[in-house]
Amino acid sequence: MSLALAPQFATRVRRDEPLSRHTSWHVGGPAEVFFNPRDREDLASFLRAAPADVPISWIGLGSNLLVRDGGLRGIVISTHGTLDALERLSETTVRGEAGLACARVARQCIKWGLGPAEFFAGIPGTLGGALAMNAGAFGGETWAHVRALETIDRRGRARRREPSEYRVGYREVIAPEPDEWFISAELTFERRPGTHAGEVQKLLEQRKASQPIGEWSCGSVFTNPPGDHAARLIEAAGLKGFRIGDASVSQKHANFIINHGEASAADLEHLIGHVRDTVARVHGVALHPEVRIVGVP
Numbered sequence: 001m002s003l004a005l006a007p008q009f010a011t012r013v014r015r016d017e018p019l020s021r022h023t024s025w026h027v028g029g030p031a032e033v034f035f036n037p038r039d040r041e042d043l044a045s046f047l048r049a050a051p052a053d054v055p056i057s058w059i060g061l062g063s064n065l066l067v068r069d070g071g072l073r074g075i076v077i078s079t080h081g082t083l084d085a086l087e088r089l090s091e092t093t094v095r096g097e098a099g100l101a102c103a104r105v106a107r108q109c110i111k112w113g114l115g116p117a118e119f120f121a122g123i124p125g126t127l128g129g130a131l132a133m134n135a136g137a138f139g140g141e142t143w144a145h146v147r148a149l150e151t152i153d154r155r156g157r158a159r160r161r162e163p164s165e166y167r168v169g170y171r172e173v174i175a176p177e178p179d180e181w182f183i184s185a186e187l188t189f190e191r192r193p194g195t196h197a198g199e200v201q202k203l204l205e206q207r208k209a210s211q212p213i214g215e216w217s218c219g220s221v222f223t224n225p226p227g228d229h230a231a232r233l234i235e236a237a238g239l240k241g242f243r244i245g246d247a248s249v250s251q252k253h254a255n256f257i258i259n260h261g262e263a264s265a266a267d268l269e270h271l272i273g274h275v276r277d278t279v280a281r282v283h284g285v286a287l288h289p290e291v292r293i294v295g296v297p
């Protein structure tokens with residue numbers, strides 16, 4: 001039976017939307033219902049009207065998601081291309097909405113003479129995704145800058161939260177309540193009037209030299225274990241170039257897995273499992289996926 005929605009939304013959602021169109025690995029089965037709100041009021045009305053027992057998932061730019069081939073049941077809310085305002089609240093504080101691209105945070109903060117925000121330029125996701133993951137690069141981390149958050153729950157109720165209400169670690173954020181998502185965050189930076197766009201360019205070039213940028217990936221597949229690098233362990237286990245179907249361990253950076261065009265989510269997941277098992281056997285180290293694996297096989 002198809003998921004029933006209030007009439008004002010029934011014609012605005014996309015049903016059976018292939019999530020391969022919305023993930024950087026270009027894989028993933030369909031979302032039963034896919035909704036892209038116009039603004040936060042539209043989002044709140046949609047959530048208020050959504051059936052209470054239907055699962056709800058969120059997607060930003062899908063740059064850290066492995067959606068399985070069977071897709072996602074229930075509702076998928078996409079913030080991409082919407083909820084993307086960025087404003088300056090004070091000398092050193094800005095507020096960004098969840099759908100804002102991290103690269104824009106970096107560029108605009110440089111224009112405002114604020115920093116260090118350059119690290120955001122290397123994260124090909126949204127601010128909402130960066131908040132959910134505590135994304136970081138080049139020594140910078142999202143939550144080091146969070147001063148306040150605005151969330152919305154499945155009944156469409158918005159609330160302001162303090163960072164101290166969350167348990168935040170390396171690529172891990174534990175929220176005080178389930179089924180509550182970020183709609184905006186206030187971020188603080190220092191006055192850095194000397195920073196210029198060339199510095200972002202330098203960081204991006206450094207990244208391009210060591211990572212397979214431009215190929216279909218999700219960035220680092222595994223988090224780094226304490227005191228070591230997942231890429232080093234994977235390379236030392238002889239896995240660079242190891243292939244399942246059209247998915248392989250990158251020759252350039254062993255913690256990246258590439259979809260060469262025709263890989264399925266199952267190929268990628270099998271390869272992730274093979275890398276994890278081989279590293280455990282060879283080095284005795286348990287690797288944990290950084291990528292979020294969701295959906296029905």
Ligand SMILES: Cc1cc2nc3c(=O)[nH]c(=O)nc-3n(C[C@H](O)[C@H](O)[C@H](O)COP(=O)(O)OP(=O)(O)OC[C@H]3O[C@@H](n4cnc5c(N)ncnc54)[C@H](O)[C@@H]3O)c2cc1C
Pocket residue numbers: 024057058059060061062063064065079098122123124125126127128129130131132133134135136137180181182183213214217218219220292
């Ligand atoms: C080439 C490449 C390089 C990368 N380099 C880095 C890097 O240097 N550092 C790094 O940390 N990551 C990196 N990543 C991974 C990825 O870009 C980050 O994890 C990013 O923060 C994910 O954002 P997103 O919008 O794409 O989130 P998605 O992948 O769409 O979602 C990730 C998770 O966040 C949740 N989520 C999304 N929006 C919200 C919201 N508004 N409220 C609550 N939960 C939400 C989703 O449900 C999901 O669980 C890289 C990825 C690629 C492809």
